[in-house]
């Protein structure tokens with residue numbers, strides 16, 4: 001991504017806000033009036049692949065590549081350090097191509113030397129670029145983002161999507177850190193998740209629709225030339241259900257993350273109960289940081305942790321693993337979707 005574009009993305013993401021329906025309205029948690037647990041027994045730690053997280057919430061990939069974005073990354077990293085959240089940086093390709101801007105990403109490691117930091121590149125990256133991205137941050141893991149529709153909407157965007165799986169497979173095999181593949185807000189369906197599983201991907205962020213909407217952002221940047229694509233994609237709850245089905249059918253062990261339009265503890269709890277091991281939040285955290293400051297972001301995360309503990313107490317689940325064993329009821333659109341797609 002060129003540098004001005006990154007700032008425009010921040011600007012439009014803040015202006016447009018979340019894009020609507022993340023699908024979790026159709027996921028109903030069940031109360032437990034005999035929970036047999038006390039709130040101080042609730043543990044929020046989780047695992048994704050080989051990584052242990054002290055919180056199931058992560059600050060998902062957003063930015064880097066210019067002075068202004070360095071400031072954003074610094075403030076997000078302070079919040080990550082103070083709350084124990086893992087944090088991903090935005091695509092590092094600009095720093096791979098122009099090492100002068102590497103400091104706008106490295107600031108994240110500088111302010112949070114012991115935290116979990118994830119690097120980020122697109123699927124066009126080579127193994128060598130992946131290694132450089134990891135080294136740049138001493139990253140604990142590397143995210144590879146998929147954003148086909150965003151590229152297609154941009155006149156200058158990529159049009160060549162051959163060889164993605166082969167390149168990702170090589171990065172998974174040859175990069176010395178765990179690799180997570182993520183969508184940026186258009187979601188994933190079973191068939192795509194099955195392809196990722198087939199090349200050995202062990203961490204998948206379904207990145208569904210319902211939050212930051214890159215079709216709407218790219219359209220807003222140039223007067224809605226393709227406004228008809230603004231509701232492209234699969235919402236986060238449905239993407240998660242599709243991914244769970246793929247993992248179930250493959251009978252394999254893959255950690256799922258749910259990102260896309262999540263801003264409240266209740267949706268975090270729904271995603272975890274459905275089967276996600278962690279939840280990513282991007283736009284909602286960016287908005288709090290930019291409009292209210294870093295202290296407010298730290299308070300927001302602390303409140304979400306408290307609210308999550310409250311919900312887990314009300315469901316009688318002492319851990320993220322226990323939450324996953326609790327039943328949920330799926331109604332409305334996700335229920336109809338699952339029945340049309342043969343998802344049980």
Ligand code: FNR
Nearest residue numbers: 010013061062090091145184211212260261282283
């Ligand atoms: C993003 N996102 C993103 N993802 C990625 O993998 N690499 C990137 O460089 C970016 N850049 C970026 C910039 C801005 C300003 C935002 C808000 C988001 C996508 C992000 O990680 C996430 O998948 C989506 O934003 C959906 O989550 P939310 O925003 O609905 O919580």
